[in-house]
Amino acid sequence: MSDEVILLDVYASMFGMRVRIALAEKGVEYEYREEDLGNKSPFLLQMNPVYKKIPVLIHNGNPICESLLILEYIDEVWKDNKSPPLLPSDAYHRATARFWADFVDKKVFDLGRRLWTRKGEEQEAAKKEFIDALKLLEGELGNKPYLGGDKFGYLDVALVAYYSWFYAYEKCGNFSIEEHCPKLVAWAKRCMKKESVAKSLADPIKVYEFTLMLKKKYGLE
Amino acid sequence: MSDEVKLLDFWGSPFAARVRIALAEKGVSYELQAEDIFGGKSDLLLTSNPIYEKVPVLLHDGKPVVESTNIVYYIDETWSTQGPQLLPACSYGRARARFWADFIDKKVFDTGCNIWKGQGEELELAKKEFIDILKKLDGALGDKDYYGGDKFGFLDVLLIALSSWFLAYEKYGGFTIEEESPKIAAWMKRCSERASVVKGLPDSQQVCELVGTIRKMHGLE
Secondary structure, rough: OOOEEEEEEEEOHHHHHHHHHHHHHOOOEEEEOOOOOOOOOOOHHHHOOOOOOOOOEEEOOOOOOOOOHHHHHHHHOOOOOOOOOOOOOOOHHHHHHHHHHHHHHHHHHHHHHHHHOOHHHHHHHHHHHHHHHHHHHHHOOOHHHHHHOOOOOHHHHHHOOOHHHHHHHHHHHHHHHHHOHHHHHHHHHHHHHHHHHHHHOOHHHHHHHHHHHHHHHHOOO | OOOOEEEHHHHHHHHHHHHHHHHHHHOOOOEEEEEEEOOOOOOHHHHHHHOOOOOOOOOOOOOEEEEEHHHHHHHHHHOOOOOOOOOOOHHHHHHHHHHHHHHHHHHHHHHHHHHHHOOOHHHHHHHHHHHHHHHHHHHOOOOOOOOOEOOOOOHHHHHHHHHHHHHHHHHOOOOHHHHOOOOHHHHHHHHHHOHHHHHOOOOOOHHHHHHHHHHHOOOOO
């Protein structure tokens, strides 16, 4: 049976990038459709009526929403493909990976957003908390090559997408992430050597320009 | 394997209730350690959940699993041959279940809190939001007896546990679930007849009193 796979996405979205990486890891062919968040397509609204957000993966007409859930779906459905599973094989390590991925979404995203949208004291507070959160992730990495252990996995996919936003965070916050978290940046560069990551991540300069555009649009300058 | 299972718990926590229900569904024996979350959390809690310092924590042969939804996934996967399968068998069904679990986790408890913490306009807004959420959950249930279809499943565990706080929301919000969604009210009654739910759910009246106590602590009455 030929699979019809469509991805509704936005170039600079770190959530979309996660799905692109996972599909590339599994060698799945799909149709990429760029959404304009200022003018969402009726198809997107139909496929994700609850949140009206990207990314949405549509597999043979069935929509799957929320990037981390899409990763689990991709890992389950295309599990016989050439690449190893993204999620760990035992339940305990799966629980740990899910915990940290949830931490990334609870902390890194919100703090990062506060970093590039706020100024002054608020921004400084966000910067400190952001670095603290990244340090916790560095701790979880330890001396392993990947967050998944010896192999690139689910948690690596969940976090590495944010690497394309590091430049924007650094420019807006006037600091260097590598200075505070050298191990984490080394890990990100290691991940970037993988073709699935390199071709899926947005250009950091374009991401920064995207934040500048949004700041202008919402009067955040 | 000895399977030593311990749950760090608080009687009134709807999140801990999820774990109690799931363990009962699977017929897993465990030791319950009641935590005094207002008076002083145990060292074991603080060391096994250092990031959030919250209940519930499941300790399986000493290894901690945290975040209630994560714990329920873990229980279903670890004791997969015991008791009912809580998650659906097919990948798309699992993706849908995870989606609604994530929706429930993002929306229900926090909006409910805004009802019993809020006053005036804030309260009215929270009430309106909660009723909106109920309508979406009503739609997701459809004509099924359970969110799991014919059988009580994963989503039923997650939501029925949170429903132990609904009486408090009704009291402070001035509405009834029966009126806003007779379907959800019927589903609640159906689930509450299950042995695991009878055993695991805190008494709604006692939860109301707990909420009253917390309100006093916050100077809200």
